[in-house]
Amino acid sequence: MDHEYFMKQAINKAGQALATGDVPIGAVVVRDGEIIAAACNEKERCGDALRHAELLALERAAAAIGDWRLSDCTLYVTLEPCPMCAGAIINARVGALVYGAADEKAGACGSVCNLFAMPLNHAPAVTRGVRERECAELLERFFETLR
């Protein structure tokens, strides 16, 4: 089980967002080789701009292990996290981040800015571009159907 495998699970989760007209973004949190939390973007479903897949997955992971520190966890997400989610990764001390597609408009892990390069009190190890094409195509197809 590797990055490709877990990103595939995040992609599967992303697909669930489509049922409620939400942008298809998915995330899973892995600890000791096991998925302990998963979520898709629920912004439209819940009418709450803060319900990004990453925030929900991290919240569920903390509940699952009973600790706010997620140092031994890896977050897999289909799209580069925005400032809110990158900040949540810092606050929860997430050990590692793996993402698929870059987000040129709102990405805070290297695209618009890189919060992990700032003098804040934590930065995860970052792996970019895992199943990048699949992650990006899911989004492209979604936005095409909106046009």
Place this chain on the structure above:
Amino acid sequence: MDHEYFMKQAINKAGQALATGDVPIGAVVVRDGEIIAAACNEKERCGDALRHAELLALERAAAAIGDWRLSDCTLYVTLEPCPMCAGAIINARVGALVYGAADEKAGACGSVCNLFAMPLNHAPAVTRGVRERECAELLERFFETLR
């Protein structure tokens, strides 16, 4: 009713965090001169690093008005928002932000960085330093008792 009045309500809310050993930070969301949501930091209480006062207050505000867009709302918070909370303010399109004390270690509205000056898709109007001394003293007293 003005900035001083609403910041006082955020300070009162901050005090509630002390009961659970949480860092005393409080927030209220105001719309049409009325407080529609309030929250204090619940990180330790809930064992979840994402339960900052701002995030909770914005979540409750969206639920209160039934819309994720908080363009006509003002968020009052005792401490300068961190990257996660500043990012949440952007995502929820919060119209205005008023904060008390600056956060030299994690503030993302001018101290460590300024997310609102980056080419993201929204930035609130910002007022800094309202009841700054009171907001800062609440935190100083809390950290002194920990020593």
